[in-house]
Amino acid sequence: MLMRKSPLLAVPLAVAGITALAGLALALPANAAASTSTYQATLDPVALNTPSGAASGTFTLTLNGDQATVTEHVTGLADTLPTDTATLNSLGIPAAFAGKPFPHVQHIHINGNDQCPTSSADTNGDGVISTVEGQPAYGMIGTTLSTSGATDTSTATDVTLAPGGGSFTYQRTFTINQATLTAIQDNKAVVVVHGLNPVNAPKASLTTPNSLGVTLPGASKPLALIGTAPALCGVLTASQMSAVPVGSSPTGGGSTAGIQDEALLGLGGGLLLAAGGAFAIRRRSSKG
Template identity: 45%
Template sequence: MKKKVALLAPAVALGLTTMAGAPAMADHAAGSYSTTLNQVNNSGASGTAWIDVNGTEATVTIETSGLAETFMDNPYPHVQHIHIGAQGTCPTMADDANGDGIVSTPEGQPSYGMIGTTLSLEGSTGPEAGTDVTVAPSGSSFTYERTFELNQETQDALANGTGVVVVHGLDPANQPAAATETMSSLPGAESLPLAATAPALCGPLDMQPAGGADTGVTAAEPAAEESNGMGVALLGGGLLAAAGGAYAVRRRMVADR
């Protein structure tokens, strides 16, 4: 059982951008992909991610620890995605273009690209779910397991070696002053602190040899879900609503659809 945040106000899209679909290619991404999730922005977090692709169906398992734990005394929601279409790498502090001590999401995009798939707990894995903190895993440590239909763009990125898992949301207490004193530069997110939308964990996905490699991650039980579309969407206005106290904590199964 996992805690999650249920907000009473809808999430606000922050810079949603769509991309053209790629030509269909049958089973070209089939196989297993994994990565070690390393800290970004000195978050102190760590994790692993494993993706098994069979036809158009993907089983994703992510384990994390050391992330920001609470927001307003409730579990901190961590929006997570498979980013695609760029260099297939993770940003470093050298990518902090404005020198404020934090690599923002836009500063990281030349490395990891736009969102191909939102790794939500339930419902859509499309771009519309990218801002929905009510379906994001939460707390300092969590295990995420889900099986769903993987869109063509993300399949292409995995096959091309440009898929990257990114988990967002920093603890301002462990960040430079800009984390709280500076607002996010993303359109529509000017009222959110920079920490809320910045990346905390990142890992490029690599295909594993037949038979896979031991990452210590156990594959999820199938629970197929519909998925379509792709885009850029970041942590929604739910955090802003939470600042007003408009949310409640409820318990649910992590892999529940």
């Protein structure tokens, strides 16, 4: 539809085909993303809660205005929920969850001491660092890294929107709230993945109710500490990989920038085509 306005440009675009359009979409953000910055965290086992070397992860967050793109890989976490009713009940997990992937709620915590908790964070001495005990180190929840839906605190403990399983890749682009955005830029943001592995978690995490009072729908008792205690943690720091603008853009952060950015993130061929259309308009206006 947009191409009709620019027949001369539409012809080479059509001939070049999808591959070239994808190339254009990849090339565009160099101009559009002058403010892009990248932050990274290495996710390490939380003291007391996860044995050293048992689990690990990498986390990359790219900011472009208020759009955040997260790419995360974790491995070695709790894999599946128990299947026997007695164990499920003792952990505060309804039977409907039997054998399902172990949910790992995860957040960007902000405005604490920009640290992951050490063993001294276990202030009640039960051998587990609860997520509340970890807060002086990593702060309150700023953003929920949910698989869909809201990314604020409203989904913080929603296990149905949490990634699950022992190893997973999480990738999502979302509008990041101002508090988290500011904290990231001030180096006050910490990534926390929750949910301890029953196989090697501290015994107390299996028998103590979680410190947030989370009770799963249909459960007869609160979820055990194992469900919400921090398993992996990493401090977000600015990366040397941050994009460097190449050339100048006459329109800067124009109204089409959002579309182009989504295309960069690989959200689908339709958006790639949309980006091609936006590119056609920009080219036409810059020539005219």
